[in-house]
Structures are given as C-alpha cells and as structure tokens.
Amino acid sequence: MHAVPPLEQDIADTTVAASPAQAAPxxxxxxxxSSGAHASGLATSGAPVRDLRRVGIHPDYWYPLAWSHEVKxxxxxxxxxxxxxxxxxxxxxxKVFALEDRCAHRQVPLHQGVVDGESIRCGYHGWTxxxxxxxxxxxxxxxxxxxxxxxxxxxxxxxxxxxxxPGDAALAEQRPLPGLGSVSDPKYxxxxxxxxxxxxxxxxHENLMDMNHQFLHRRQMGQMRARSLGRRHGDGWVEVDYTxxxxxxxxxLGEAIVFGQNRKTGGHNDKxxxxxxxxxPYQTLQIRNADQTLVMDLWIVxxxxxxxxxxxxxxxxxxxxxxxxxxxxxxAWPLLVWFTERIFKEDREIVEAEQRAHDSQGADWNHxxxxxxxxxxxxxxxxxxxxxxxxxGTGDTAVIRFWDSRQGNPLAKT
Ligand code: FES
Ligand SMILES: [Fe+2]
Numbered sequence: 070m071h072a073v074p075p076l077e078q079d080i081a082d083t084t085v086a087a088s089p090a091q092a093a094p095x096x097x098x099x100x101x102x103s104s105g106a107h108a109s110g111l112a113t114s115g116a117p118v119r120d121l122r123r124v125g126i127h128p129d130y131w132y133p134l135a136w137s138h139e140v141k142x143x144x145x146x147x148x149x150x151x152x153x154x155x156x157x158x159x160x161x162x163x164k165v166f167a168l169e170d171r172c173a174h175r176q177v178p179l180h181q182g183v184v185d186g187e188s189i190r191c192g193y194h195g196w197t198x199x200x201x202x203x204x205x206x207x208x209x210x211x212x213x214x215x216x217x218x219x220x221x222x223x224x225x226x227x228x229x230x231x232x233x234x235p236g237d238a239a240l241a242e243q244r245p246l247p248g249l250g251s252v253s254d255p256k257y258x259x260x261x262x263x264x265x266x267x268x269x270x271x272x273x274h275e276n277l278m279d280m281n282h283q284f285l286h287r288r289q290m291g292q293m294r295a296r297s298l299g300r301r302h303g304d305g306w307v308e309v310d311y312t313x314x315x316x317x318x319x320x321x322l323g324e325a326i327v328f329g330q331n332r333k334t335g336g337h338n339d340k341x342x343x344x345x346x347x348x349x350p351y352q353t354l355q356i357r358n359a360d361q362t363l364v365m366d367l368w369i370v371x372x373x374x375x376x377x378x379x380x381x382x383x384x385x386x387x388x389x390x391x392x393x394x395x396x397x398x399x400x401a402w403p404l405l406v407w408f409t410e411r412i413f414k415e416d417r418e419i420v421e422a423e424q425r426a427h428d429s430q431g432a433d434w435n436h437x438x439x440x441x442x443x444x445x446x447x448x449x450x451x452x453x454x455x456x457x458x459x460x461x462g463t464g465d466t467a468v469i470r471f472w473d474s475r476q477g478n479p480l481a482k483t
Contacts, residue, residue: 124459137231188206264382307346341356
C-alpha cells in the first residue's frame with residue numbers, strides 16, 4: 070500500500086521574488102531547490118499547509134455566472150456558485166438582477182417562476198420578489214402582510230458577461246470588476262469560450278501557468294520548448310514570462326493565426342514573450358511580439374459550480390489582434406476556433422485526470438518542482454476562503470448556508 074507522503078514540498082519559505090528588473094532567467098528544467106521547499110515569499114510559516122484542493126474559492130470577488138445571451142429578456146436563468154443556487158433574471162427593459170434561487174415560502178427554485186415587470190413571481194403560489202429580494206406580493210394575502218424576502222446579490226453586466234458578487238455584499242462596491250483584457254479594443258477580435266471542467270479551480274490555474282506541459286499538446290503544436298524568463302509576485306498576484314522555441318516540425322496554421330508570424334525551427338529562442346498572471350481569482354495570458362505589440366490577450370476565470378468545488382465553469386475571453394489586411398481574421402477564425410478547442414480539450418482531459426487521482430488518493434501528493442507553480446499554489450491558499458474545506462470526503466456536502474432575509478445576514482454555516 071502506498072503511504073500518503075508528507076506535504077514537505079508545500080512548506081513555505083520566506084524567499085522574496087525579484088522585481089521585474091531583478092528577475093534572473095531560470096531554466097524550466099531546474100528544480101526549485103534541493104530541499105524541495107518552494108521559493109514563494111507568499112507565506113511565512115514553516116508548518117505544513119492546507120491541501121490546496123480543499124481550499125474553497127473566496128466568495129468576496131466578482132464572478133461571471135453566465136454569458137449575457139443566456140439570460141433572455143423577460144426570462145429567468147438558474148445558475149450556481151459553489152453550490153449556492155442563484156437566479157438571474159432580465160426584465161423586459163433589459164436590466165439584469167440576481168437573487169437567491171429559493172422561494173422564501175417553500176424554497177422551490179425561483180428560476181421556475183416568471184419575470185413580472187421588474188420582479189420575479191414564484192411559479193408555485195405566486196409570491197413575488199423585487200430586484201432587492203424583497204417580497205412585494207402574496208396574491209392570496211394582499212400587500213399588507215408581506216413575509217420575508219430572499220437574498221439578493223450585487224450584479225453587473227459587462228462585455229457580454231453577467232458578474233455576481235456572491236460573498237459579503239457590503240464589500241462589493243469597494244471591490245472593482247476585473248479588467249477584461251482587450252475585449253473592448255476594436256483592434257482585437259475576441260472569442261468567448263468556456264465550459265464545465267470537472268476539477269478544482271486550482272488545477273486550472275496551474276495548467277495555464279505551467280507552460281512546461283507543451284508535451285501534452287505535441288500533436289497540435291509540434292515540438293515546442295518553453296523557457297521561463299523570470300517570475301514576479303505581489304499582493305494577490307503572481308506572474309511569469311516565457312519564450313518558446315520550436316525544436317522540430319512546422320508551425321501549425323492555427324498557431325500562426327494567434328502569433329501572426331511564422332516561427333522558425335531549430336531550437337533558437339523566439340522573440341515573442343508570453344506573460345501569464347494569476348491576479349486572484351482571475352488569470353491572464355498575454356503574448357507580445359518583438360515590437361512589444363500585444364498580439365494575444367486572454368482573460369479567464371474558473372467559477373466553482375458545486376459545493377465540493379470539484380467542477381468549475383470556465384469563462385474565457387480570447388482577444389487576437391487583427392492583421393493589417395481587413396477580413397483576413399474573419400476568414401481564419403474558424404481555424405482558430407478549431408485549434409483552440411483542441412488544445413482546450415487536451416487540457417480539460419488532463420486536469421480532470423489530476424482531480425480523479427487526487428480524489429482516489431484522498432490527499433495532495435504533488436511533487437511540484439517548478440518555482441512559479443509553488444508561488445501560485447501559495448497564493449491560491451492564502452487568498453482562498455480561510456475557513457472553508459471543500460471536496461469529496463470532507464463532509465462538506467452537508468454544509469448549508471442559511472440566510473436570514475429579515476436581517477440580511479447569514480445565520481449559520483454548519
Ligand atoms: S413556494 Fe414559492 S410561492 Fe409558494
Ligand atoms: Fe495546455
């Protein structure tokens with residue numbers, strides 16, 4: 070039988086990462102250190118730390134819960150955030166609001182009800198809630214004796230995404246919406262993509278930031294080698310720069326569309342620089358060419374759907390800078406979609422395999438040796454929900470958050 074190894078690789082040290090000017094190039098093949106301890110600087114304890122795959126995502130941020138087109142005028146749309154049911158509704162006037170998807174009367178989902186003017190009418194007895202969650206009508210009682218309402222969530226619609234603030238609503242105003250890359254810049258064409266992936270969100274962050282997994286994509290990309298140029302971190306963020314060299318084979322056309330140029334074969338370094346950044350809880354990937362032109366700009370987030378946080382829905386905005394000749398991008402777009410879908414499928418299958426391995430082992434056995442990934446892991450632990458344990462076998466499925474709609478406060482997490 071295989072004993073569970075200690076998480077010695079997850080014991081943080083106090084090394085402070087270099088500033089951009091100081092960051093020394095590091096070879097991707099070089100282990101973090103001979104001791105296996107990571108160079109994080111993000112946590113200072115010498116004690117073993119939490120299993121990252123059991124850290125709940127922090128709810129006090131803005132998360133997209135749907136694409137705009139999924140919430141039609143005059144309709145409701147049921148979603149979840151980490152197991153909490155939320156109904157999104159769009160009035161005939163086009164305004165979107167978000168409420169707890171649970172009628173205060175008998176807790177049936179409000180998304181089974183109907184939008185009535187600026188409110189939602191439950192499909193069972195017709196109790197009606199305005200956009201603040203207040204009950205404004207009980208058809209058989211009249212408006213004099215109105216009962217409790219339901220919880221409402223701060224909600225904003227930006228660039229085709231409906232963002233909800235699932236945590237403490239009092240913090241929503243001071244927490245800005247994230248920047249969404251180049252999506253609003255007419256010099257770029259943006260692909261909106263995403264689907265559910267059956268893994269903890271941390272596997273997604275690691276997968277995108279760790280470009281040493283090019284081997285996985287060898288059938289799509291040929292033989293590419295990533296070289297890390299250096300890493301940086303600060304409050305709430307970690308980032309790393311890479312260059313790539315093609316070791317053999319020809320550049321695939323789909324990749325050429327993304328990069329906008331042909332990369333030569335032969336192992337010499339390319340001039341393109343890719344910067345990948347996790348700024349909690351979001352992630353970006355940018356590619357700049359030798360002229361410092363931003364040729365690709367990806368913004369992405371992984372939103373846990375279930376209470377155990379073993380499935381996330383990915384929302385991605387992939388912006389590609391349009392070439393000089395008008396129309397070329399539209400012609401090439403289907404190929405880009407096909408190419409990126411194939412890459413995404415490979416990534417999805419591998420992170421789901423990681424999750425299955427974690428769950429069957431019952432703990433995180435990772436032997437991570439790449440410094441920036443250890444930085445990232447420390448960041449996700451530090452900024453995750455401090456007291457929440459998620460995952461199979463934690464008993465977390467029994468966690469129910471009760472909401473006192475009269476007081477507007479959570480009653481209990483039990
Ligand atoms: S369950 Fe909603 S009105 Fe009765
Ligand atoms: Fe990948």
